[in-house]
Amino acid sequence: MSVRAGGLSRVPLCIGLAFLYLPIVSMMAFSFNSSRLVTVWGGWSTRWYGELLHDRQLLQGAGLSLRIAFMTACGAVLLGTMAALALARFGRFRGRLLLAGMVSAPLVMPDVITGLSLLLLFVAAAPLPLMPSSRGLATIVIAHVTLTISYVTVLVQSRLADLDQSLEEAAMDLGARPVRVFFAITLPLIAPAVAAGWLLAFTLSLDDLVIASFTAGPATNTLPMMIFSKVRLGVTPEINALATILVALVAVFVAIASGLMSRQQRQRRREAQAALHG
Amino acid sequence: MSGGSSAPVGPTRRGRAAVIAVPSLWLLLFFVLPFLIVLKISFADTRLGQPPYTSLLEWQSGLPHLVLHARSYLRLLGDSLYLAALLSSLRVAAVSTLLCLALGYPMAYTIARADAGRRNLLLMLVVLPFWTSFLLRVYAWIGLLRNNGLINNVLLAFGIIHEPIVMLQTDFAMYVGIVYSYLPFMVLPLYANLEKHDVALLEAATDLGSRPWQAFLRVTLPLSRPGIIAGCVLVFVPAVGEFVIPRLLGGADSLMIGRVLWDEFFSNRDWPVASAVAIVLLLLLVAPILLFQRSQTARAPT
Amino acid sequence: MNQRAAAEPLIRIERLAKRFGDFTAVDDVSLDIHRGEIFCLLGGSGCGKTTLLRMLAGFETPSAGRILIDGADMAGVPPYARPVNMMFQSYALFPHLSVEQNVAFGLRQEGCPRAQITERVAAMLDLVEMRDRARHRPHQLSGGQKQRVALARALIKRPKLLLLDEPLAALDRKLREQTQFELLNIQQRLGVTFVVVTHDQQEAMTLATRIGVMNRGRIVQVGSAHELYEFPATRFVADFIGSVNLFAGKLLADEPDHALVAAADLPAPVYVGHGIDAAPDAAVWVALRPEKLHIGVDEPPVARNRAAGVIGNIGYLGDASVYLVRLEGGRMVRVTRPNSQRRPDENLRVNDRVWLHWHESSCVVLTQ
Numbered sequence: 001m002s003v004r005a006g007g008l009s010r011v012p013l014c015i016g017l018a019f020l021y022l023p024i025v026s027m028m029a030f031s032f033n034s035s036r037l038v039t040v041w042g043g044w045s046t047r048w049y050g051e052l053l054h055d056r057q058l059l060q061g062a063g064l065s066l067r068i069a070f071m072t073a074c075g076a077v078l079l080g081t082m083a084a085l086a087l088a089r090f091g092r093f094r095g096r097l098l099l100a101g102m103v104s105a106p107l108v109m110p111d112v113i114t115g116l117s118l119l120l121l122f123v124a125a126a127p128l129p130l131m132p133s134s135r136g137l138a139t140i141v142i143a144h145v146t147l148t149i150s151y152v153t154v155l156v157q158s159r160l161a162d163l164d165q166s167l168e169e170a171a172m173d174l175g176a177r178p179v180r181v182f183f184a185i186t187l188p189l190i191a192p193a194v195a196a197g198w199l200l201a202f203t204l205s206l207d208d209l210v211i212a213s214f215t216a217g218p219a220t221n222t223l224p225m226m227i228f229s230k231v232r233l234g235v236t237p238e239i240n241a242l243a244t245i246l247v248a249l250v251a252v253f254v255a256i257a258s259g260l261m262s263r264q265q266r267q268r269r270r271e272a273q274a275a276l277h278g
Numbered sequence: 279m280s281g282g283s284s285a286p287v288g289p290t291r292r293g294r295a296a297v298i299a300v301p302s303l304w305l306l307l308f309f310v311l312p313f314l315i316v317l318k319i320s321f322a323d324t325r326l327g328q329p330p331y332t333s334l335l336e337w338q339s340g341l342p343h344l345v346l347h348a349r350s351y352l353r354l355l356g357d358s359l360y361l362a363a364l365l366s367s368l369r370v371a372a373v374s375t376l377l378c379l380a381l382g383y384p385m386a387y388t389i390a391r392a393d394a395g396r397r398n399l400l401l402m403l404v405v406l407p408f409w410t411s412f413l414l415r416v417y418a419w420i421g422l423l424r425n426n427g428l429i430n431n432v433l434l435a436f437g438i439i440h441e442p443i444v445m446l447q448t449d450f451a452m453y454v455g456i457v458y459s460y461l462p463f464m465v466l467p468l469y470a471n472l473e474k475h476d477v478a479l480l481e482a483a484t485d486l487g488s489r490p491w492q493a494f495l496r497v498t499l500p501l502s503r504p505g506i507i508a509g510c511v512l513v514f515v516p517a518v519g520e521f522v523i524p525r526l527l528g529g530a531d532s533l534m535i536g537r538v539l540w541d542e543f544f545s546n547r548d549w550p551v552a553s554a555v556a557i558v559l560l561l562l563l564v565a566p567i568l569l570f571q572r573s574q575t576a577r578a579p580t
Numbered sequence: 581m582n583q584r585a586a587a588e589p590l591i592r593i594e595r596l597a598k599r600f601g602d603f604t605a606v607d608d609v610s611l612d613i614h615r616g617e618i619f620c621l622l623g624g625s626g627c628g629k630t631t632l633l634r635m636l637a638g639f640e641t642p643s644a645g646r647i648l649i650d651g652a653d654m655a656g657v658p659p660y661a662r663p664v665n666m667m668f669q670s671y672a673l674f675p676h677l678s679v680e681q682n683v684a685f686g687l688r689q690e691g692c693p694r695a696q697i698t699e700r701v702a703a704m705l706d707l708v709e710m711r712d713r714a715r716h717r718p719h720q721l722s723g724g725q726k727q728r729v730a731l732a733r734a735l736i737k738r739p740k741l742l743l744l745d746e747p748l749a750a751l752d753r754k755l756r757e758q759t760q761f762e763l764l765n766i767q768q769r770l771g772v773t774f775v776v777v778t779h780d781q782q783e784a785m786t787l788a789t790r791i792g793v794m795n796r797g798r799i800v801q802v803g804s805a806h807e808l809y810e811f812p813a814t815r816f817v818a819d820f821i822g823s824v825n826l827f828a829g830k831l832l833a834d835e836p837d838h839a840l841v842a843a844a845d846l847p848a849p850v851y852v853g854h855g856i857d858a859a860p861d862a863a864v865w866v867a868l869r870p871e872k873l874h875i876g877v878d879e880p881p882v883a884r885n886r887a888a889g890v891i892g893n894i895g896y897l898g899d900a901s902v903y904l905v906r907l908e909g910g911r912m913v914r915v916t917r918p919n920s921q922r923r924p925d926e927n928l929r930v931n932d933r934v935w936l937h938w939h940e941s942s943c944v945v946l947t948q
Contacts, residue, residue: 012384013400019381020407020461023418026428030421083301090294095302102305104571108511110519110563112536113556116543117312120553124315146308149301169639170672172659174737175689178290184685188676207412209522214543224413231417231526240421243414250409254402262398290658 024247031240048241055238058226065223068137068212069205072144076201077194079145080152085182087153088160089168106150115214118143122215135217143215144205151204152197159193160186313560320553323347331549350554360538360555364562367535370449370524371517374456375464378513379506381457382464386505387498389465390472401469408462416455416526423451423527452528456517463516464509471505472498504573511570515563535559588651590615590740590773591636596645597797598631605631607797609645613741618767618774620784623794624820629777632794633743636775637666650740660689665739669746671730673718679705679729680714686737704732707766724755731763735770744776748783760786781821785809793817809869814948818867825873825913827866831858831945841866841945845911851884853940858947865946870916872942875903875928879935886937889913891930905934 034045052058083103087096106114122139167189171181187194209224216222230236322331332345354360389400407415422428423445430442445451475498483493521536528534535555542552589612598606606628613619621629634640636647638659647654649663665686673682680701687697705711708728718726727747734742747763748756764787767774778784784791785805792802793816801813812818815826829843829850839852843866850866858864880886887907895902896919903915915936928934 010388012381013388016381016385016461017403019458020404023415023422023458024407024410026422027414027418079301079304082297086294086298086301090298093294093298095298099298099302099305101571102302102309105567106309108515108563108567108570110516110536110559112519112521112539113316113560114309114312116539116552116556117316118308120315120319120549121308121312142308146305149305164670164672166668166670166672167674169637169659170666170668170733171674171685172639173637173664173666174686174733175660176685177658177660178293180689185674203409209413224411227411227413227417228522231413231420239414239417243411243418246414247410250406254406254409258398258402 024243027240028244028247030237031244033237033240048237049245052238052241052245057221058223058238058242061221061223061226064137064220065206068140068144068222069202071141072148072205073198073202075141075145076148076152077198080149080197080201081156081190081194083149083153084156084160085186088157089165103150103153106147107154111208111210112214114147115143115211118146118211119214135215136220139215139217140212140220140222143211144201144208147208147211148201148204151200152194155193155197155200156190159190163189316553316556319550320350320557321346321348322550322553323349324548324550347550350550351558353551354554354558359533360535360558363533363535363538364558366533367518367520368562370452370456370532370534371514371520374453374460374517375510375514377453377457378460378464379510382461382509383468383502383506386465386468386472390469390475397473404465405462412459413522416459416523419451419455419458419527420446423454446527447529449528449532452524452532455523455527456520459523460513460517463512467508467512468502468505471502471508475501507569507573511566511573515566515570518563519559589613590650591775592648593632593636594646594648596632596635596647597643598628598635598640599643604797606635606642609797609799611792611799611802613773613775615773616771617789618764618776618787620776620778620788620791621794622778622781622784622791622820624779626796627794628797629794630745633666633745633775633777636741637664637743638662663740664743665734665737665741666743667727667730667734667745667747669749671718671726673721673726673729673733675718678715678717679710679721682718682729683733683736686733690737700736704736707735707769708732723750724759727751727759728762731766735766735772738770739772741773741775744774746778747776748778748780756783763787785821793820795820810944812867812944812946815865815867815946818944818946823870823914823916825868825870826946827868827911829864829866831856831860831862831864834858834860838940839945845907845909846887847908848883848886850943851940852943852945856945856947858945862947867944867946868913868938868942870902870914871918873913873915873936873938875905875915875917875934875936877928877932877934880937882937885940885943886935887913888933888935891928891932891934894928894930903928903934905936907936 031048032044032046034043034047083099086093087100087103090096118139119135122135126134163186167185168181171185172178176184207224208222209228212222213225213228216225227239227242230239319331322333325332332347385404389397389404392400420427424430425442425444425446427446429445430439433439434442479497479501480493483497484490488496519536519539520534521540524532524534524537525540539552539555539559542548542555591611591613593609593611593613596606596609597604609628609632621632623629631640635642638654638657638661642655654662674685677685683704684697684701687700692700701714702711705714708731710725710728710732713721713725718729721729727750744763748759751759760783763774774787776784776787788805790802790804791808793800793808795816801808801817803811808817808821812821812824818824818826827841827843827845827850829841829846832840832842832849834856836855838854839856841850841852841864843850852866856864874880879888889905889907891903892906892912893904895904898919900916900918903917905913905915907913913936
């Protein structure tokens with residue numbers, strides 16, 4: 001094609017990718033540095049990994065963060081899918097503008113503002129029944145869910161918009177009630193978007209510092225909060241080890257996911273070819 | 279065929295109402311209501327004890343009176359610190375947005391024009407860092423930019439410089455950090471837009487005599503405007519309130535409004551002033567936020 | 581079959597209307613559809629036929645009027661509770677289910693026992709000749725195969741009424757003809773009532789027992805293909821179905837057994853072989869179908885119902901030829917003639933002077 005990007009425009013892409021990966025690669029390299037100092041290369045060592053695994057506090061924080069992230073992802077997917085369904089399928093309804101606004105606003109809101117506002121809410125509502133009386137896991141989960149609903153909704157809504165509505169109509173025509181239609185037809189077809197939304201909410205929750213700082217109680221310490229306080233004190237090579245583990249996990253996961261997807265694509269192509277000749 | 283089926287009947291209507299109500303109520307309760315509370319507290323005064331602000335309703339001779347303290351807002355207007363912080367935040371956010379755009383647009387363009395197989399791989403490469411911890415990556419930059427960090431060491435080793443360049447705790451480091459963290463937010467919307475461009479349009483332009491760069495200016499650039507707007511808003515607005523990066527990478531003099539808010543809240547324990555700062559920030563950001571929402575809902579079904 | 585049941589229409593549509601804001605999609609439509617017939621809603625895009633179909637299926641609620649299916653008022657009855665099934669234009673096959681599972685879907689919603697489902701699905705797949713592809717997924721099927729699966733899926737529930745939305749639109753010409761006859765075949769075997777929506781008049785004429793022509797939300801005329809073609813009620817119908825030459829004119833004489841119309845484009849008044857019930861001096865139109873016009877070099881012996889002209893253009897279609905003849909007044913007239921000889925151009929060529937004439941019973945006079 002004559003409009004293929006010329007070699008010249010590849011340069012920014014390479015620069016950008018190098019820029020993106022430089023810190024990651026350097027962290028991974030130095031996680032194996034037996035010396036504490038960055039200036040000196042002390043030889044290969046996995047001692048920081050050992051120290052990491054023995055750091056009880058850090059592991060506790062990690063465990064807490066994982067639990068929070070899991071609950072957040074489940075909650076966000078539930079609420080976000082509902083919101084996406086309403087916005088994509090229910091046409092014009094009273095309160096549509098409000099819901100659409102509330103769903104897209106968190107996407108662009110600075111973390112400090114949402115963090116502050118939620119904390120103030122929890123403090124003001126503490127004396128009321130049903131509300132958590134002290135800040136901790138529950139308040140962080142509530143805050144994270146509120147933040148991540150938007151991301152799930154965006155993903156699911158876009159997938160729903162692409163989904164042919166006559167599929168759902170056909171199901172109804174054949175005798176399925178709306179609830180049945182959703183679970184038998186709609187949900188299987190939007191499952192990839194829902195799964196992506198779950199992962200995104202999980203990641204965002206796991207990574208969040210600002211909002212957790214505001215909404216966590218004095219006793220609660222999530223992993224990012226711990227890392228932040230450690231980092232402020234100085235560079236600890238343990239952190240490098242942690243980062244490397246994280247990157248490795250993510251890379252492995254992404255490789256598996258993309259491998260599955262491309263296998264699915266190849267299979268589809270093969271079947272399509274067969275149909276043409278069949 | 280119109281999108282969205284017509285008015286449902288009976289149990290379906292109730293079911294639909296529930297599906298609409300649940301997320302709406304949640305967001306009203308945990309997103310909108312908190313802002314109202316922030317507004318309320320911005321008009322309160324500090325006091326010792328819990329909660330550290332006064333109530334707006336005071337009972338005088340048996341009747342409730344609304345007591346509003348303008349103290350917080352007066353303080354904001356009076357002390358030039360806040361204005362300076364606000365302006366500097368806006369400046370930093372704007373510059374970061376432009377830098378992200380300058381780097382992100384060519385990246386998105388190249389990816390969009392690549393072959394289908396390559397495209398997915400490249401996208402994944404761009405998004406992958408995002409999945410790893412943001413905090414850890416910022417931390418990594420600390421390690422790179424320090425006086426005895428990797429970059430300085432390499433430059434010293436090659437004799438390019440004789441003294442370490444001070445990069446950490448400067449504006450430069452802050453910009454690096456912000457652009458680094460927000461780059462995916464610029465690339466993805468741009469890519470989503472550019473990918474949809476019909477190559478036939480560009481071919482038609484070149485067919486009618488345009489040079490490639492002319493075709494780009496006249497066809498591609500205008501068509502990618504929605505993507506540019508989305509990307510810029512997604513970078514600019516959160517960047518204004520960015521707190522972590524300036525704290526870790528920026529100097530003590532790089533005053534950002536997010537940091538001011540944090541300090542007022544945690545260090546000074548002055549919740550009303552922190553709330554007032556939040557309200558002012560929110561008011562400033564309303565315009566870009568609405569712009570973003572307009573571009574989102576423009577694609578919604580009628 | 582019970583005589584009375586046969587006499588009562590399966591579907592009665594009474595003064596049905598649908599408005600979307602300011603726009604009226606369906607305007608005061610009343611219609612009866614009989615058991616076992618194939619009824620075609622024919623019209624151009626935007627005429628309201630699809631909206632009408634969707635109201636029958638239950639996907640749109642009428643703004644006014646009502647629909648009775650087998651005597652039962654369908655107001656407030658959702659699509660999943662109606663004895664109606666629909667075959668969608670895009671087929672709407674569930675992509676994540678196999679052919680078998682697609683066809684079985686409706687029966688599973690009914691709570692049919694598993695063994696019965698398997699049996700009925702197998703029988704239906706045999707009927708549409710898709711048994712050997714039972715395990716395939718929709719994306720592995722061709723257009724025609726998808727259509728057969730969609731048909732099987734809709735028919736397996738033995739609905740009283742089957743709605744078909746542009747069933748043949750996505751198929752190429754050869755496949756279309758083949759499928760038309762397959763549809764007819766299946767319909768006759770099962771005896772299901774069909775309502776077909778289409779913009780293709782040829783499709784309508786082939787498939788339908790009766791056709792309802794729609795324009796701008798209203799039913800303009802209902803009748804068999806023959807009735808609509810030879811006895812159109814309005815200019816719109818005359819022009820929409822097939823081609824027609826329309827001549828505007830004035831009614832000169834109106835007797836029980838004949839009428840005279842003076843047309844501006846024709847040299848002499850048209851002699852119509854039957855009476856027309858219209859006011860004297862009324863503005864009328866004479867409609868002449870292209871195949872009813874005889875074209876020849878020799879002057880016709882009778883002085884009535886003839887016109888002279890020059891051949892402007894000839895379209896050779898294989899089985900017939902279309903002649904565009906310019907009359908002396910400047911008016912272009914379309915004439916069709918079957919090529920019963922292998923060298924039809926031997927006596928008729930472009931720029932030849934020719935005579936057109938037609939029988940007095942060939943013309944239709946339209947008052948609207």
